[in-house]
Amino acid sequence: MSRRLARRPRMPMSHAGRTPPFATPIYRNPAMLRLLALLLLVLPPLLAAHEGEHPSAAPATALGASAAFDGDGRLWLADVVDGRVRLRQSGDLGRHFGPATRVNAEAEDIDHAGENRPKLTFGPAGEIYVSWSQRRPKKWSSFVRFARSLDGGRHFSAPITVHRDRGEATHSFDALAVDGAGRPLIAWIDARDHLAAMQAGQAYAGLAIYYAWSDDRGASFQAERRLADHSCECCRLALVRDPSGAVRALFRAVSGSDVRDHAYALLPTDGSAAQASRATFSGWQVAACPEQGPGLAFGAGGVAHAVWYEASEGPAIWYGQLDPGHAPRHMLKLGTAGARHADVASSGRRVWVAWNQLSADGYTLMLRSSGDGGISFGAPRTLARASVAASTPQLLVHEGQAYVAWNTAAGFQLLPAERAP
């Protein structure tokens, strides 16, 4: 507005002086300008209630990031800055990072708060695959987005929307894995079936899990398929390649009357129907958004090590070995009040679990490890503390060693799970 005003030829003072106040253009009247400024300040939140929601500046407490080791042992970190996924590489285990690459050239409203974060993984020929959830203006509407680099992260493809469905509804909490054939698979929480049921006047508990894969190194994705009905709405999924090369998902499901246990499913890529099995049996009955999804890792003998949260008898995070259709084996309560956002990793018979422990002072990053395939665990150890916001810890394994990636408002840290010898 000021630029427009500056370009206008000034009216002679004598003329302006004789003119009644509101015969002058509004932009020349200070009172009117103040009024307009007020309108501009007040209107956006009011309109937001009726016409979708306006994105806000991302708060400093939104810290969703993913770290991963590539085939050459370099650490990569994907986080979000000003609506762009930023990718950086470190040759010294996260102490220093090289220059950043912008994955998406055009800014998007990327959800990286709570358990949402950009995802990062690698293909067998050095492909870099990145996915994220893009918030849409309509309430709870989001799209799953994807981009790839075939030149080691120097350039990224223009982002694509992974799903064919373009309904303004939830497509969020994307999870990304590469199967044994080198194909990237993405699974996400999807509201289309919930909305269709509502429109038909029927009830539909929770949302659904959909997935899609790419046969052309991420240039395009096959039409999405439903993995399971009735997932919880806001908990991250765990998506991991099993020892056979198939990709499996562990996610919080809604069964019966708002029972929020977990389900476990293989993502078929041969046209067969997906079959999810109940995998945890706490019986936690609650119509709520826990915003705490499970963790999953495969160890020696194909054992599926899992961690999850439930609060049937007070808040608790658990470790167990999945036995679909039955309660997990070797269950261990890792933490109670204040224990949050666990992750698990395994290499052979070694198993590591990490979680955030809250107190009145902030966050403590905790770790326990097992040398006998998760039958028994050592005492909890403190790896780090933070008095500012900290994100969900992420356990990584590289050459048999475990590391915890921990993004806090004070900076990113990669912490070795084992003490130096």
Add this chain to the structure above:
Amino acid sequence: MRIPAVLLLLLAALAAAAASAPLVAPLGAGDVPALLEPPAHGQRIVMVWALDCVYCEPNMRALAALQGAHPGAVELVTVATDHIAERARISARLAAAGMQAYRAYAYADAAPDRLDFLIDPDWGGETPRTLVIRADGSRLALSGRLTAQQLERVAPAGP
């Protein structure tokens, strides 16, 4: 000065709209003790919610109806766990749920999960979380959209 009718109308519409858009105050760790302080009489219901939470708005409406039925005995306060930087979204959502009349906060602490812990250490962060703080110092905390039976437990004993 004279103001054109169209601007007057716009102002009136704005004033009405502004009155219906709840002001959302920042909640830091230092504000939690006052939030949890037992009220002088009756009870305070603190409903913790989140923008992502699909069960929160029905719960808000149920608690607002309960408060309306016991205006002298129940004070209702909402706390959004989303950062105060999301104030526009939070305010719009509260307005859409008809929560204009109630005191509203949003998290504004550098360590947001710590606020969860300070508000209720025996809570894993799931929303909605309904806290009832009674004048006699007793408390009740429930996770999830309240069932009819739970709403009866939340309601004050008297009228």
